[in-house]
Amino acid sequence: MSLLLLSTALAASAEPTLKYQIEPTSTGPDAVTVSVETKALGTFHALPARTLANDTQPALFCVTANGSQSAIEYQTPIQCDHVTWQLPLAAIGQDGFDIAKQIDSYEPTKGWSFVSEFNSLPRFSTHNDEPVPAQVCSPDNQCGWMPDADQPPLFVVWGLKPVDLDINGKTIKVTTDTEQILKTMDDWKPALDSQLNYLISLFPDSTVNQWDIAFFSRDKQVGSVSGAAGSDKILINAILNNGQLEDDEMPMLLKIAAHESMHLLNTTMPLWASESIAEYYANKSLDKTPYDFASPQTQWHDFKQSFPFASTGLLEANNLVSKKQQYQYYPLFYVKGPAFWQAIDQSLMDKGESLDSRLPTLTYNKDGSLSEASIAELTKVIGKKKWDELAKLYL
Ligand SMILES: [Zn+2]
Missing domain, CATH: 1.10.390.10 (Neutral Protease Domain 2)
Structure with a gap:
């Protein structure tokens, strides 16, 4: 008895979590229903889903015990036991799935479906616009946690055997x-x-x-x-x-x-570093496999002959892309950036070290540049002259 009381009390004090269940509709594969039990929340409000290309939001409905539905306004307090909404899925054509657009889709012949959090999965909040933690479950009951709003988006894929x-x-x-x-x-x-x-x-x-x-x-x-x-x-x-x-x-x-x-x-890195380190290490990870690629230095050497913004430094490009949305500079992160890290890595290896062990300790200033502490650590090994030379060439 006392044990039972204790466990009930613990359950009641624990923060509620929500479960979004994605279900097929009876009308066919071109739509799914999402339903969420919201009874435990008491009074709550819906926060719009994160968005990508446009501001579309799903129309939410409150379902009552007798099955009747009424529309729910976003950002407006409500009490409701059960929230539901529909998501249309676009049929994927012969060209295949365009990942970049991240549009909710289904593959008519192969039988799989895709839902992205963008424009599709609103969050629910009981106070201060703080979203209630939520799991999103696909029709085949694979569940994933809704990420924090500053994290990459949730993608749900079902119908493929892993x-x-x-x-x-x-x-x-x-x-x-x-x-x-x-x-x-x-x-x-x-x-x-x-x-x-x-x-x-x-x-x-x-x-x-x-x-x-x-x-x-x-x-x-x-x-x-x-x-x-x-x-x-x-x-x-x-x-x-x-x-x-x-x-x-x-x-x-x-x-x-x-x-x-x-x-x-x-x-947690500024954009230029995140992309260029990812690309440098993607390339490096292939070195010991039969699938290796041209080295980043070689690729940069070819690329800079014809790329119109080749002379722009990585930090300036970081600024232009992240503050001014000038995406024409973005390719520098994939080509000039990896060449920079390869030069740093090579200089470290010449001294018997490697970038590998330093990677998790690199820190950055608010403006995206490497921190003075990280630069000091690097110059200790490769020397100030080498650092200045590489910084001038790439940053
Ligand atoms: Zn990337």
């Missing part, structure tokens, strides 16, 4: 809608294994323990392929040429997988 990789105590689930990726898994899995092992070893204190890597076909002719890092899931386009996955696409695929994994492992 293959588990156990790497250094971390579980990586690989899913794909591309048969040839599954079929050739024995060829590329050892490389991905070794890459992720290496990247995970760089961040011994990372609390990220599990993530999914999902590969989706995309036709080569459309010319746009991408990858995206969500809160617990990486999405990568697999390029098909006339329906065929070509051998020479595999290095790119593995590089993107490593690049996006770096974003999950290493989260």
Whole structure:
């Protein structure tokens, strides 16, 4: 009796959490319903979903015990036992899934579906606009926590069977809608294994323990392929040429997988550093595999011949992109940035050290530049002359 009372009291004092259940609709695969039990919240209000390309928000309804529905206004206090809303899913065409747009979609022939948090998953709050922690569960009952609003978005994918990789105590689930990726898994899995092992070893204190890597076909002719890092899931386009996955696409695929994994492992950095370190280490992670790439220095040497903003320093580019949305400078983070880190790494290796062990200790100033402390640590090894030379060339 006393035990029972105690456990009831504990349960009552614990902060409520919500469960969003995504369910198929009876009308077909082009829509899903999301429902949330909100009774335990008492009075609450709905906060708009984070948005990407536009400001669209789902229309929310309160469902009463007798089944009648009434519309819920965002940001307006309400009491309601059960909230529900519908999300339309766009049919994915022959070109395959365009990851960059992150539009809620379904694949009519392969049977999988995708929902992104953007424009689709509002949060609920009882006070101060502080969202109540929530889990989002797919129709096949895979659940993920709604990330903090300053973290990468939640992606939900269902209808694909995952293959588990156990790497250094971390579980990586690989899913794909591309048969040839599954079929050739024995060829590329050892490389991905070794890459992720290496990247995970760089961040011994990372609390990220599990993530999914999902590969989706995309036709080569459309010319746009991408990858995206969500809160617990990486999405990568697999390029098909006339329906065929070509051998020479595999290095790119593995590089993107490593690049996006770096974003999950290493989260607090200014944009230029985040992108350039992810890209440098994605490249470096392939060194010990049969899939290696041209070195960042070589790539930069070729790229700068024709890129119109090649002379812009990385810090100025960081400023132009993050403060003024001048995305034409963004490619510098992927090419000039990795060349910078390779030069730093090489200089450290010339002195018997490496960037690897220093990576988690690098800190940055508010303006995005490396902190004086980090620069001092680097110059101690490579010398001030070398640092000044590289800073002048790249930063
Ligand atoms: Zn990136």
